Amino acid sequence: MERPFVFINSAMSADGKISTKERKQVKISGSFDFDRVDALRAGSDAVMVGIGTVIADDPSLTVKSEKRQIERKQAGLEENPVRVVVDSNAKIPLDADIFKKGEGRRIVIVSGSASSEKLRQLEDVATIIIAGEDKVDLAAAMEELRKTGINRLMVEGGATLNWGMLSNGLVDEVYTFIGNLIIGGNTSPTFVDGEGFTEKEIMRLDLFEAEGMEEGILLKWKVLPCY
Numbered sequence: 001m002e003r004p005f006v007f008i009n010s011a012m013s014a015d016g017k018i019s020t021k022e023r024k025q026v027k028i029s030g031s032f033d034f035d036r037v038d039a040l041r042a043g044s045d046a047v048m049v050g051i052g053t054v055i056a057d058d059p060s061l062t063v064k065s066e067k068r069q070i071e072r073k074q075a076g077l078e079e080n081p082v083r084v085v086v087d088s089n090a091k092i093p094l095d096a097d098i099f100k101k102g103e104g105r106r107i108v109i110v111s112g113s114a115s116s117e118k119l120r121q122l123e124d125v126a127t128i129i130i131a132g133e134d135k136v137d138l139a140a141a142m143e144e145l146r147k148t149g150i151n152r153l154m155v156e157g158g159a160t161l162n163w164g165m166l167s168n169g170l171v172d173e174v175y176t177f178i179g180n181l182i183i184g185g186n187t188s189p190t191f192v193d194g195e196g197f198t199e200k201e202i203m204r205l206d207l208f209e210a211e212g213m214e215e216g217i218l219l220k221w222k223v224l225p226c227y
């Protein structure tokens, strides 16, 4: 199976949470880390999030630095990477910021259970990929993205999509910025939620970079193959 090079970037609190128990976005990164994230977006062919993140945060996922936008255009690319949403039932609002802000292609990945009426509406603002019957088949979706020329894919969460990608063996590297705050709460999303691995299945990582940044630390890991 041919798929893009995939990395997840996430910001978490010192206790591993990525937002509050009300699923409210928290500013975990400082300006330095936000700029690093912007550079990662600008250097990617596509940036992908789950529908939970769109509902909770309404992100635009655009490249913020004008200099990087210009550099992308000079390289013959669109100002922004392709923005991709994993959304089994096509719940994404048509007025989501992903559609309203910035230039560039958008892709919504749905399953066979999405309503055809909603898909017709979405076709005006995005390309639709159908993968899976009731729930998006992420492995099949990755193959489709690769076929459309996406070779480097940045995943920006949230917790459930991170689990889906990791547990299906679809991630090459993980970058976590750990900020100087505690969010707490047993229902606050963590970096990886979902079902969780059993002891035998636990995923191992290889740390290849650690850098103190502002009041936190950036860790970069390679995902080791599971045996």
Ligand SMILES: NC(=O)C1=CN([C@@H]2O[C@H](COP(=O)(O)OP(=O)(O)OC[C@H]3O[C@@H](n4cnc5c(N)ncnc54)[C@H](O)[C@@H]3O)[C@@H](O)[C@H]2O)C=CC1
Pocket: 009, 010, 011, 012, 017, 018, 019, 020, 022, 023, 024, 025, 026, 028, 049, 050, 051, 052, 053, 054, 056, 057, 086, 087, 088, 135, 136, 137, 138, 156, 157, 158, 159, 160, 161, 162, 163, 164, 165, 189, 193
């Ligand atoms: N601090 C950070 O770096 C970030 C924090 N967040 C936070 O994460 C939270 C959202 O996370 P979640 O609610 O977990 O939503 P999510 O963004 O992970 O989306 C999950 C949804 O994607 C859909 N999906 C379809 N097929 C799937 C599959 N095969 N595997 C997994 N998901 C699939 C499902 O509808 C699922 O509910 C928000 O509170 C947001 O603020 C989100 C991104 C980055």
Ligand SMILES: Nc1nc(O)c(N)c(N[C@@H]2O[C@H](COP(=O)(O)O)[C@@H](O)[C@H]2O)n1
Pocket: 010, 011, 025, 026, 027, 028, 029, 033, 034, 037, 049, 053, 057, 058, 059, 060, 061, 062, 156, 157
């Ligand atoms: N890197 C990072 N640090 C934080 O502190 C964050 N809260 C996030 N959140 C992610 O950024 C998205 C918002 O993107 P736009 O500014 O709208 O382009 C948000 O949805 C999370 O994915 N990231």
